Amino acid sequence: MPRDLRMSRILHVLIHMDRHVARATSDQIAGMISTNPVVVRRMMAGLRDRGIVTSEKGHGGGWRLARPLTEVTLRDVYEAVGAPVLFNVGPTAEPSDCLVEKAVDARLDSALREAEARLLTQFAAIRVEDVVQDFERDFADHVKTQGERRVCGGHTPDGDAG
C-alpha cells in the first residue's frame, strides 16, 4: 500500500469528468475523491500546465478537460504530478569513496533503472481512455447483475447528480 495516491486520484477525476461532469469545481472534485479543494487544486495545477485540463475563475468557473482522454496517457499523468520518485528502496543518495559501496549501488541502480524504464514505458502505452473502457465493461456487468445504475458519490453515467 504505497503512499503517493495522486495518479490514482487524478485518473479517477479525469474519468468522472469525461463521463459524468463536463465542468467541475475543486469542491465537487474534492467530493469525488474524499478530500478538500486545496488538495485538488494542487494536483490539477500540473495537469493544467500540461494542457490536459483548463481552469476558470468566478461564476461558472471550475475545471474542464482540454483534450480527449484518448490523448492522455498514464505517463502524462505521472509527469503532470511532478514525476515523483517511483521506488521506495534504492542505493544511498550520494556517491561514496568506498569501492564496495560503489559496486553495490551500481548494481542496485542498474536493476532499478531498468525496472523504472519498463514501468514508464508501460505507463506511456496506457491511455486514460483505456481505463474508461475497463470501467464501461465493469459498469455494464454491474447494471446487468445488480440493476444498479449509480457509479459512486451520487454520480450517474448519464449526467451530473451533484
Next chain:
Amino acid sequence: MPRDLRMSRILHVLIHMDRHVARATSDQIAGMISTNPVVVRRMMAGLRDRGIVTSEKGHGGGWRLARPLTEVTLRDVYEAVGAPVLFNVGPTAEPSDCLVEKAVDARLDSALREAEARLLTQFAAIRVEDVVQDFERDFADHVKTQGERRVCGGHTPDGDAG
C-alpha cells in the same frame, strides 16, 4: 520519507565481512556504514532469522557470515529486511465502491505488480557474490591506476584494519 537504504547498506556490510573482516561487532559495522550499532542490529536481525549471518554475545562476540555469498541473492536480502513496499506510488490502499476507482486501481495495480514481479525476479538472479566480483574488478583497476590499496573506512582488502 527518505528512501529505504537497508538493502544497499546490508550488501555493503556483507561484502566487507566476506572480504575483510570475518567477525565484526555491531559497533564496527556501524562504522562501515556511518550509523550506530542499534540500527545495525535492527537490520541484521532479519538476516540472522534467515540463516544468512549468526550473532554471538559477550567477549569475542559479534556477527559472522553463516554461508558463502554465492548462496545469498539480492532477493534474500530484500526479504530479510521485511520485504518492504517497493513502490512509492500506487492505487488507494482500500478498495472503494466506486466502479471508476476500481477500474483505475485495477490498471495501476496490474502495471505495478508486473514491474514488481520483474524486479524481484532480477533480484533473485543476482547473487551477492556477483557484486563482490564487480568490486574486485573495480578494485584491481583502482590499484592499477592510482596505486591506492585502501577500500574505505580504514579497511584494506587483506585484513581488518579496525
Next chain:
DNA sequence: CCTTTCGCAACAGTTAAAGTTTCGCGCCTT
C-alpha cells in the same frame, strides 16, 4: 565480578504527500 556485546523497548528526527486555514485576485451576476 565486571566488561563486552547483543536484544529490546521507547522516543525524537527526517522527508514528502496529504490535510487545513487563510489570504488575495479575477470573473460573473445583480
Next chain:
DNA sequence: AAGGCGCGAAACTTTAACTGTTGCGAAAGG
C-alpha cells in the same frame, strides 16, 4: 459598482516509514 463564486498561493499541521539515539536487560567470558 457591489458581492459572492471559485481559482491561486502561502503557511502551517498531520501522517507514515525508515533512521537515529538512549537506556536497560541478558548472556558470554576473563
